[in-house]
Amino acid sequence: SDIIVVAHGQANDPFWSVVKNGVQKAGEDTGANVEFRSPETFDMVAMGQLIDAAVNQEPDGLVVSIPDADALGPAIERAVAAGIPVISMNSGSDVAKGLGVLLHVGQSEYDAGKAAGEKLASMGGTKGICVNQEVGNVALDLRCEGFADGFAQEVNVIPTQADPAEVESKVRAALDSDPDVDTILGLGASLVGEPAVAAAQALGRDDVLIASFDLSAGFLKHVSEGRAAFAIDQQQFLQGYLPVAFLALNAEYGLMPGGDVPSGPNLVTQDAAGQVIELSAQGIR
Amino acid sequence: MTNTIIHMEGIKKHFGNVIALNGVTFDVSSGECHCLLGDNGAGKSTFIKTMSGVHKPTEGTITFEGKPLSFSSPRDAMEAGIATVFQDLAMIPLMSVTRNFFMGREPTKGRGLLKRFDVDAANEVCMEEMRKMGINLRAPDQAVGTLSGGERQTVAIARAVYFGAKVLILDEPTSALGVRQTSNVLSTIDRVRGQGIGVVFISHNVRHAMAVGDRFTVLNRGQTLGTAKKDEITSAELQDLMAGGQELAKLEGSLGGTI
Amino acid sequence: MTNTIIHMEGIKKHFGNVIALNGVTFDVSSGECHCLLGDNGAGKSTFIKTMSGVHKPTEGTITFEGKPLSFSSPRDAMEAGIATVFQDLAMIPLMSVTRNFFMGREPTKGRGLLKRFDVDAANEVCMEEMRKMGINLRAPDQAVGTLSGGERQTVAIARAVYFGAKVLILDEPTSALGVRQTSNVLSTIDRVRGQGIGVVFISHNVRHAMAVGDRFTVLNRGQTLGTAKKDEITSAELQDLMAGGQELAKLEGSLGGTI
Amino acid sequence: MTSNAESTSDERVKSESLVTKFMKRPELGAMGGVILVTIFFYMTADSTMFTLSGTMNFMTPAAQLGILGIAAAMLMIGGEFDLSIGSMIAFAGMIFGVLTVNFGLPLILAIPLTLGAAASVGAVNGTIVIRTGLPSFIVTLAGLFILRGVSLVGLKLFSGGSTQLRGVRDALEGDPLIEIFSGDAFESLFSYLASIGMVETFKNGASKVPGIPVEILWFILLAAVATYVLLRTPVGNWIFATGGDSNAASNSGVPVKKVKISLFMLTAMAAALVAIITVIDAGSTDARRGFMKEFEAIITAVIGGCLLTGGYGSAIGAFFGAIIFGMVTIGLTYTNFDQDWFQVFLGGMLLLAVVFNNVIRKRVTGEH
Amino acid sequence: MTSNAESTSDERVKSESLVTKFMKRPELGAMGGVILVTIFFYMTADSTMFTLSGTMNFMTPAAQLGILGIAAAMLMIGGEFDLSIGSMIAFAGMIFGVLTVNFGLPLILAIPLTLGAAASVGAVNGTIVIRTGLPSFIVTLAGLFILRGVSLVGLKLFSGGSTQLRGVRDALEGDPLIEIFSGDAFESLFSYLASIGMVETFKNGASKVPGIPVEILWFILLAAVATYVLLRTPVGNWIFATGGDSNAASNSGVPVKKVKISLFMLTAMAAALVAIITVIDAGSTDARRGFMKEFEAIITAVIGGCLLTGGYGSAIGAFFGAIIFGMVTIGLTYTNFDQDWFQVFLGGMLLLAVVFNNVIRKRVTGEH
Numbered sequence A: 001s002d003i004i005v006v007a008h009g010q011a012n013d014p015f016w017s018v019v020k021n022g023v024q025k026a027g028e029d030t031g032a033n034v035e036f037r038s039p040e041t042f043d044m045v046a047m048g049q050l051i052d053a054a055v056n057q058e059p060d061g062l063v064v065s066i067p068d069a070d071a072l073g074p075a076i077e078r079a080v081a082a083g084i085p086v087i088s089m090n091s092g093s094d095v096a097k098g099l100g101v102l103l104h105v106g107q108s109e110y111d112a113g114k115a116a117g118e119k120l121a122s123m124g125g126t127k128g129i130c131v132n133q134e135v136g137n138v139a140l141d142l143r144c145e146g147f148a149d150g151f152a153q154e155v156n157v158i159p160t161q162a163d164p165a166e167v168e169s170k171v172r173a174a175l176d177s178d179p180d181v182d183t184i185l186g187l188g189a190s191l192v193g194e195p196a197v198a199a200a201q202a203l204g205r206d207d208v209l210i211a212s213f214d215l216s217a218g219f220l221k222h223v224s225e226g227r228a229a230f231a232i233d234q235q236q237f238l239q240g241y242l243p244v245a246f247l248a249l250n251a252e253y254g255l256m257p258g259g260d261v262p263s264g265p266n267l268v269t270q271d272a273a274g275q276v277i278e279l280s281a282q283g284i285r
Numbered sequence B, C: 001m002t003n004t005i006i007h008m009e010g011i012k013k014h015f016g017n018v019i020a021l022n023g024v025t026f027d028v029s030s031g032e033c034h035c036l037l038g039d040n041g042a043g044k045s046t047f048i049k050t051m052s053g054v055h056k057p058t059e060g061t062i063t064f065e066g067k068p069l070s071f072s073s074p075r076d077a078m079e080a081g082i083a084t085v086f087q088d089l090a091m092i093p094l095m096s097v098t099r100n101f102f103m104g105r106e107p108t109k110g111r112g113l114l115k116r117f118d119v120d121a122a123n124e125v126c127m128e129e130m131r132k133m134g135i136n137l138r139a140p141d142q143a144v145g146t147l148s149g150g151e152r153q154t155v156a157i158a159r160a161v162y163f164g165a166k167v168l169i170l171d172e173p174t175s176a177l178g179v180r181q182t183s184n185v186l187s188t189i190d191r192v193r194g195q196g197i198g199v200v201f202i203s204h205n206v207r208h209a210m211a212v213g214d215r216f217t218v219l220n221r222g223q224t225l226g227t228a229k230k231d232e233i234t235s236a237e238l239q240d241l242m243a244g245g246q247e248l249a250k251l252e253g254s255l256g257g258t259i
Numbered sequence D, E: 001m002t003s004n005a006e007s008t009s010d011e012r013v014k015s016e017s018l019v020t021k022f023m024k025r026p027e028l029g030a031m032g033g034v035i036l037v038t039i040f041f042y043m044t045a046d047s048t049m050f051t052l053s054g055t056m057n058f059m060t061p062a063a064q065l066g067i068l069g070i071a072a073a074m075l076m077i078g079g080e081f082d083l084s085i086g087s088m089i090a091f092a093g094m095i096f097g098v099l100t101v102n103f104g105l106p107l108i109l110a111i112p113l114t115l116g117a118a119a120s121v122g123a124v125n126g127t128i129v130i131r132t133g134l135p136s137f138i139v140t141l142a143g144l145f146i147l148r149g150v151s152l153v154g155l156k157l158f159s160g161g162s163t164q165l166r167g168v169r170d171a172l173e174g175d176p177l178i179e180i181f182s183g184d185a186f187e188s189l190f191s192y193l194a195s196i197g198m199v200e201t202f203k204n205g206a207s208k209v210p211g212i213p214v215e216i217l218w219f220i221l222l223a224a225v226a227t228y229v230l231l232r233t234p235v236g237n238w239i240f241a242t243g244g245d246s247n248a249a250s251n252s253g254v255p256v257k258k259v260k261i262s263l264f265m266l267t268a269m270a271a272a273l274v275a276i277i278t279v280i281d282a283g284s285t286d287a288r289r290g291f292m293k294e295f296e297a298i299i300t301a302v303i304g305g306c307l308l309t310g311g312y313g314s315a316i317g318a319f320f321g322a323i324i325f326g327m328v329t330i331g332l333t334y335t336n337f338d339q340d341w342f343q344v345f346l347g348g349m350l351l352l353a354v355v356f357n358n359v360i361r362k363r364v365t366g367e368h
């Protein structure tokens, strides 16, 4: 069977490369012919066009992420109208049903941010910054929003570009200019989490709570050695693996689970971090 | 003179700390060819550029047809009827001969939204004007950048002559021209002067200047050395003034007195 | 002639569908000034560009000091001792006079890693060579783009003369020059010829050609019309050949026979 | 004055075949690239790529990019760049979204206002470039950051804190002008064609091609108008002259400043048009719309044969350039290549396409 | 030959103040921008920004960018662009990571091999540009995509599926060369200075500034060498000539092709140097390293006064350009402005800095 996955994150993004690995693994396990596609940047218009392209090929199943239901809705509805079974993953849990999507595998970005915020507040954080390396990417903005709500204290968003050196300098600047800041949430482990730890270390601020979305081997090492608080794991491997497996089974036997599958959030703290490092280095977590 | 077209008084021009013109007075009347002569770097090109609206003078006044005037762009000067052949020709190498010829003053046909560049008419005029100057173009759509030096200069001259309504300024127009083309240009100057157009002619060739000039003004190091009528001066005197009074190298014998 | 430096045989050059040269044969010996004459667009510049390594001929052979040779770049030709003043001067407007003068052949001082451009020496040589040609530069670091037309041309000539070891090619070198500078260039040609250098001189000025030329080759529409020694031809005949045999416009009277 | 004996035939011109003459036009060089890319995908891609619906599918992004690319090409011919057009898409999208959703204006007002806002930003860009004499690269770069930043702030303000503004489709429900700026044209024709089997259908019988997406029509229209302007009007001549040598052009009487400012306004308006089309289509806008599009627009123009130094190029070239770019980006999804190789593939194809049409052109015209 | 009577003094030259002469140097214009930006932050930002540790903090990204920017400036003066340097950082980082981690090579081998690999890619870029005559913009654009794609594929291959390759620091533990390419220089000096109170310390007494980050030293070194080469060597003259008019330069005997290829190799190697420094520093590399850096490098060069058309500019200008850019990007974080305005601010400050030094220069030199 042919299954096409259209996601809004790029294959070279550490997070999405794990999703893609899940997709590929599912393809190998089920014997389905899978393809993973994404626009070159976070671009809803281009993504809609990719879905259209996929629909034209009439695959046996389609997996999409839905960060903007308005923009992607028509393309998804077209797929549904054409009789293609569609499963959504990662983002879009709230809108999936309305578009005729069979089920959703993933976590709500907002809820994950909120969970992180609550946890950080409970660990004693009083003033936070949310370091966003891609402002305007709605999925990332939602994480910061959730964080602010869950943290329930003052939170500033620090926008940066995708450059670790710049992130490190900016985090240092933020810590330096406002000593009250004691909590940092990064929206990507290797791009933000690791430099944030480096910045705090350079300033000798061991008291700062640092958490980050997604996993990277380096950041997990910081977590396991106590330099960072925790990492937020969506287990995005599942977001790639499960929908493909479901659709393959659906194509073969007509099977389909009855409801959404929450893949996260899963907070990886100091005790768990050690065992996750190896898997993360292999692109599975 | 009642028929003075343009009169420039006490023109100064500074570029940063370089004084290119230091008070030059000059006028041109209709139906005359006024030669502007002088050594290299004397300021001739700079002067005619203030006349044609390219440079704004640092000091000095311009009177056009009796009214004080200051051109804010070459387009203004052009619309007032002044056409110029610049020393650097002001041609776009990548564009075709015809497009260069009509640049800024394209003939149109049609009306309203359909008003368009009349390419055929333009091509025809351009080929014809070039032929008059002694150049047979292969095709009007050849890029100017691939023309020979003389061919290119001829395009600039033909263009200025075609559009020069009241004053025609020629900055060393014959420098790259062959003998045939040169004689054409000189006789063209004679012809347009006959039509009542005022001509400003810059040249380093005393013989060319003497052949067509009515009056001669000599610049030296940014200042006027004086103006003379044709019958008031000889070739040899003129050449002496143009050299800035400095001695010439030998070899003159075989050149027969004038360079 | 035993002392022929460079001999070009049956040179053809096509640009796309344009035939610029259609079989030209030419040679230059040491200690002579060989004039290359012809109408605008005859192919003179194209021809000397094949001689100085800029263009590769479509057909034909080049013999340099008796050995067949093909220059693959202007640098090769330069290293063989050929220096050229191109009609477009080959100057970089944004760069200073000195930097243009020594472009590609900078004098250095120091050794190894410390080997560096000897700016002071370069400035001095440059100012001095320009002064010899009759131009007093304000400063050697003035950008060439702000020089007057004649000043710029003088830089190109001074440069070529300074570096011309065996052959000096001058493509209309006096076109923008004042009388004083022109006589300097002509006497310079005479001087370097005396030093055993072969000079190729392109000009539209019959009088200049007659003043310094030893032999005259006339091109017409990409082909050689023939070569004559100085004592075999008169100014009037030469001018007739240069005009491609076509009639000249009137006005000649006042020009005294030659343009 | 001189003998007119020589007729138009010239012994110094070799005769030239029609093909040679044809290939000498720079814009047609880019066609070689299109053909090459087509052949490549024809051999490697799923056959659905070149069905009618597949073609519409890759032509839609090509058209959106092409509208920008043609404007960028004209500006580039005029000797300037505009790096702010990508951000302008977000900015104009924000303005348009706010006008329709928050202020509830109908299209007949919202569109002119959006275009007007864009044009005034373009005019500001142009004026700064001309007044200061700074390179447009740096001026519009500032515009790139500023407009994107303003879009973000504006969206947050009007959407109540989100970087996304939704509900445009609902707000415009039933607007009479919506047909011109969104969806597909000739819908009834296509459903008729589907019913008689001239157009492919889905398994369930619905037409795979509901019509021609309007952006494709805009794209073609713009390419035609731009080509006409460049080649057949005085303004076109001024644009070439301005870009070729603005000094010489100004000395020859071309109103260089006006030309440049108008071109900046044009590119800004082209970006606004793309914003309007995509916002209506998507029903929403966000702060990252148009990200990197300035870059792609310049690529499109360069593939199409424009020189970065100005004074040379064509609108038709940019037209084909956009098609090449669109085909390559979408085309990969129709093939079996691993997405990881996407960028290698994209770069390789672009280079190949450009080198190919260059080689062809040189071979044919005998240049060196 | 002619009278030598006229001495060097010339009645046609007005005397010029030292300030005027100084301001005429384009590179020093950019200094005006630095001063303006400094004053601005001095007034608006937290005082920690201009402490020694704060300065090191914004100078580190500025230095990394500046290394690229200076190389890009030299290439731009030579008349070409290289859009692939951003991707080259990822590519060289990947090569370097694989050599050290997977093959376990010491720095003495890994660094020359990495630089060599980068240089050969640069040579390929240059050769393609020269052979085909295509604009370098389009050729290196293909390189941008291809190198980024290859880095992704390579990283996945060598890391066993992840886009990140880590363990570089562990692999290089104790390597004698590591001091030159990572961490801080003059550490003992700074801890001495801290002990006598010349440098701020943490509450626990440790120096807040452990030393000068090596990239800053590389940055200064490169600026000095580049300036020397451009202004004081024949090669520098060739670079200006090549960029000013490659035809005229070639006709005057400048080896234009060699110059261009060397410059492409230089920029690629500068990118590789940045890659080596950052990879050792971070201990890991990933496929997104250097994203958009090609763009920022060009910005840096242009802020520093380079012309996009080539033949004009300076390395010192790019040096100051990088500092301006670094200060503006990091600086806002030290202020109390709403961070949503970051991009507006960045664009505004860039424009202001460039316009300011332009105005100053014109005012002082009396140009129009």
Ligand SMILES: Nc1ncnc2c1ncn2[C@@H]1O[C@H](COP(=O)(O)OP(=O)(O)OP(=O)(O)O)[C@@H](O)[C@H]1O
Binding pocket: B015, B018, B019, B020, B038, B039, B040, B041, B042, B043, B044, B045, B046, B047, B087, C146, C147, C148, C149, C150, C151, C176, C178
């Ligand atoms: N933009 C400029 N900046 C500085 N100096 C300039 C500028 N333009 C011209 N000059 C200087 O002004 C002087 C006059 O130049 P101009 O071009 O007017 O001379 P010219 O009389 O036309 O000489 P030629 O006969 O050689 O063409 C020259 O010495 C030149 O170096």
Ligand SMILES: Nc1ncnc2c1ncn2[C@@H]1O[C@H](COP(=O)(O)OP(=O)(O)OP(=O)(O)O)[C@@H](O)[C@H]1O
Binding pocket: B146, B147, B148, B149, B150, B151, B176, B178, C015, C018, C019, C020, C038, C039, C040, C041, C042, C043, C044, C045, C046, C047, C087
């Ligand atoms: N690159 C080119 N492409 C097409 N045609 C060219 C090219 N270069 C020169 N030509 C043509 O070749 C012919 C010879 O040009 P060339 O420059 O050699 O003439 P010339 O004898 O030097 O003339 P002048 O005395 O005017 O300088 C001209 O008609 C010109 O149009």
Ligand SMILES: [Mg+2]
Binding pocket: B044, B045, B046, B087, B171, C148, C149, C150
């Ligand atoms: Mg002059």
Ligand SMILES: [Mg+2]
Binding pocket: B148, B149, B150, C044, C045, C046, C087, C171
């Ligand atoms: Mg010539």
